[in-house]
Structure formats: structure tokens, C-alpha cells
């Protein structure tokens with residue numbers, strides 16, 4: 001006896017008391033695909049109930065701009081969710097914290113800490129290049145028999161190439177960059193603390209899936225719950241590790257000379273107005289930058305490699321550009337970036353076709369407002385389906401094909417494309433955007449300058465479907481890596 005209704009004039013999915021629209025949302029599809037499919041029936045702007053929570057789903061660019069930019073402040077709230085409350089000690093982080101003066105101050109501090117390493121200075125470049133060199137050396141030194149899951153037959157039986165799962169090495173390289181920035185850490189292969197970090201991170205990624213039943217029905221948290229138990233255990237390990245770093249930093253901090261994000265937070269915690277940031281805020285903010293920095297960047301690099309394996313001609317074009325702009329004698333630098341539109345277009349196309357955060361993080365209306373002229377009451381949740389926007393056939397020619405050229409004009413120069421917001425926009429835009437772009441450029445350019453990547457002989461192409469969790473991850477795959485000379 002469910003009833004289809006209209007919410008403030010918006011088409012609305014059928015709804016039952018307490019269960020909300022759950023029955024219409026049962027599907028084998030992950031949320032971003034399900035929400036995209038529902039546009040066939042309900043149009044591109046519709047409402048549904050997640051449990052008792054009225055939720056508006058935005059599937060087109062014009063309304064996304066209204067929510068994120070034009071009315072960005074009005075929609076800058078975040079909902080209460082059981083899992084993220086546990087992760088962040090009740091919203092003492094940035095991403096899952098509700099709008100307010102502390103959130104604003106934390107964002108500002110993280111921004112200025114990252115710009116210490118950023119564009120103007122060469123620090124980040126040095127750190128990433130060092131990590132990229134280790135990565136390339138590690139990938140090239142892995143012998144096929146170590147990890148090959150293919151048939152092990154490489155180039156006439158003479159094993160000059162390797163056939164490996166690139167994920168572990170990439171994960172360590174990316175982790176090393178972020179832990180340098182956050183707490184001046186660095187992990188060698190086999191470091192037990194690194195293993196600890198990988199394990200708790202994995203546990204959190206598996207349990208914090210957005211839209212989890214517990215997040216929709218907070219009452220379920222009082223029932224015995226395996227997922228929450230695992231999440232709690234992982235968060236405990238993380239917090240213990242980072243508390244140690246925090247205490248060490250407090251002792252060794254030199255005023256006026258921050259070494260990393262933790263120092264910058266400790267120094268700046270009382271400079272933001274009425275209320276100082278607590279130890280918990282400092283800890284949660286550092287933990288989040290660490291977690292976000294690792295998961296997003298490694299996932300994007302793995303997607304890039306997967307698509308390059310499917311499109312060897314694109315890899316060759318990037319390598320031709322690298323040979324011309326950089327050569328083989330030196331490493332690619334950030335200052336080369338503007339002269340390398342092909343690589344830039346590849347990075348954009350990867351983030352368009354597989355956005356790591358396909359429905360962003362839920363937003364909440366902080367006051368009565370409207371979307372597309374439809375009234376939206378204070379407290380309404382808003383999901384921006386960036387997947388639908390990045391695959392909108394009205395905006396993109398053949399949206400499901402990997403075609404970096406769509407970001408280039410006829411003379412091969414980068415064009416700006418609307419309908420493309422992989423980092424979100426407005427007050428809640430990703431704080432790591434410029435860091436992530438620099439890192440992706442440096443890692444990918446160094447990797448492709450030094451290595452040629454192919455599908456292992458007798459192996460298969462990576463599956464491009466993607467596994468939806470807190471980020472949209474590529475499935476495991478293997479690759480054959482040859483040194484370029």
C-alpha cells in the first residue's frame with residue numbers, strides 16, 4: 001500500500017512509513033547507477049525517503065550548480081550518520097562535520113598548510129618525485145615469478161618484464177606522500193606500522209560505505225552489529241597511532257616553523273576566532289587528510305592505468321608528449337604541466353568517466369530554500385549524482401567511451417568543459433583538489449615516462465565496472481611493466 005507522492009512539487013518515489021522508499025530502492029545496482037536509472041521514470045530532479053529522511057537527488061548540471069555554487073552556503077550542511085560519527089568523534093573532522101565556525105577554521109588551516117608544500121614551493125614536488133622514483137624502481141624490480149597470476153610466460157620465456165598487481169606498490173607510494181605532509185612520516189617496504197595503517201584503512205573503507213543501513217536507520221545501532229564492531233576496532237587502531245604522532249609533535253614543535261599539517265594545526269588552532277580547536281579536532285582533521293589523501297589518489301591512479309591498458313594508443317600519445325616535452329634525462333616537473341595537454345586531458349577523462357566520489361558526500365539544507373523553483377525545507381538531504389552529470393548524453397558525446405580528446409580543441413589545447421566537477425564545487429569543494437592534481441600529474445608522468453604498461457600475455461583486460469564503497473574502486477587487475485629506454 002505504498003503511495004507515490006509529490007514533495008513540494010517534486011516527483012517523489014513511493015514511500016512507506018519508517019521504511020521510506022526502501023522498497024523502490026532495492027536493486028543490484030550501486031546508488032549512482034540506480035539514481036541515474038530512476039531519472040527515466042522521475043526526471044532528473046526527484047525526491048525519495050531514506051528511512052524517514054527526505055532526500056532530493058540532483059542528476060543534472062544546472063541544478064548541481066544551484067546547490068553547490070549559487071546556493072552553496074544554504075546547502076553546506078552535513079547529515080548525522082552513525083558510521084561517520086564513530087569515525088570522526090562526532091563530526092570533529094571536516095568532511096562529515098556540519099557547517100559552522102570550527103569547520104570553517106579547520107578548512108582554512110588545512111588549506112594554508114597544504115600551500116606550504118604547494119604550487120609556489122618545490123617541497124611537494126620533491127616529495128612526490130622521490131616517492132614516484134621508489135614506485136618505478138619497485139615495480140620494475142618485482143620479478144614475474146614473485147607475483148605473476150597470469151601464465152608467467154613473458155617475452156619468449158626470457159623474463160625481462162614483470163606481470164604484477166600494481167595496487168600495493170601504488171598504495172605505499174601514495175601513503176608515503178601523504179604521511180610526509182601530515183606528520184612527516186615515511187614507510188619502507190615491510191614496515192609493520194605501514195601494515196597496520198593498510199589494515200585499519202581497509203577495514204574503515206569496507207565499513208563506512210555511505211548509505212549503509214545503519215546510517216539510514218540509526219536505531220539499528222543498538223542491535224549487535226558486526227559492521228560497527230569492525231569499524232570501531234579499526235578506528236581505535238588509527239586513533240592510537242595518530243595520538244602518538246600528535247604527542248610527539250606537541251613536544252618537538254618549533255613555533256613559527258611548521259614541519260607538516262599536524263604542526264600547522266597545533267599552531268593555528270587558537271587563531272580562528274572565539275573557540276579554539278580541541279585535541280580531538282586536530283586529531284580528526286589530520287586523520288581525515290591522511291585517509292582521504294590515500295584512498296582518492298591511489299584509486300584514481302589505478303583507474304588511469306586500467307583505462308590506458310584498454311587504450312594503448314592513448315598511452316602512446318602521452319608517452320610521445322612526454323618524450324617531446326621532457327625527454328628521458330630528467331624527471332617531469334610541475335612546470336611542465338601546462339605544456340602537456342594530452343596527459344592533462346587523460347587525467348580529466350579518467351576523473352569524468354570514473355569519479356572516485358560518484359554521489360559526493362550528502363549535503364543538507366541549512367534553511368528553507370529551493371531547487372529549480374521547488375521549495376526545499378530546512379533539514380532536507382541533497383545527493384548530487386556526479387556520475388549522472390559526467391555521463392549525461394545531452395552534455396557529452398558518447399559519454400560511456402573513454403575519449404580524452406573531448407577535453408582538447410582542434411589544435412590540441414585544453415578546453416574548459418562545464419558539467420565536469422570531480423571535486424565538487426562551492427563551500428564544500430574538496431580541500432585536497434590542488435594537492436591531488438599535482439600529485440596525479442607527477443606520479444602519472446613519471447610512471448609513463450619510465451614504464452610501458454601492457455596487458456599480461458594470456459591475461460585479460462581489467463574490468464571497468466567499478467566497485468562502489470566509500471569510493472568507487474577498480475577491481476584487482478594485473479599489468480606487465482617494461483622499462484622504457
Ligand code: HEM
Pocket residue numbers: 094095096107288289290292293294296297300351355356357360361362422423424425427428429430431432433435436
Ligand atoms: C571532499 C573528490 C583528493 C580531502 C571531497 C568531495 C569530493 C572530493 C567529490 C565532496 C564534495 C562535496 O561533498 O560536495 C576528491 C577527488 C580527489 C580528492 C576526486 C583525488 C583525485 C583529496 C585529497 C584530500 C582530500 C588528496 C586531502 C588530503 C577532502 C576533504 C573533503 C573532501 C577534507 C571534505 C570537504 C568538506 O566537506 O568541507 N573530495 N578528493 N581530497 N576532500 Fe577530496
Ligand code: PLO
Pocket residue numbers: 095200201204205208287288289291292295296356357360361470471
Ligand atoms: C578513507 C579511509 C580512511 O581510513 C578514513 C577516511 C577519511 C576521509 C574520507 C575517506 C576515508 C574516503 C574518501 C572521502 C574522505 C573524505 C572526502 C573523500 C570520503 C573514509 C571523498 C572522495 O569524498
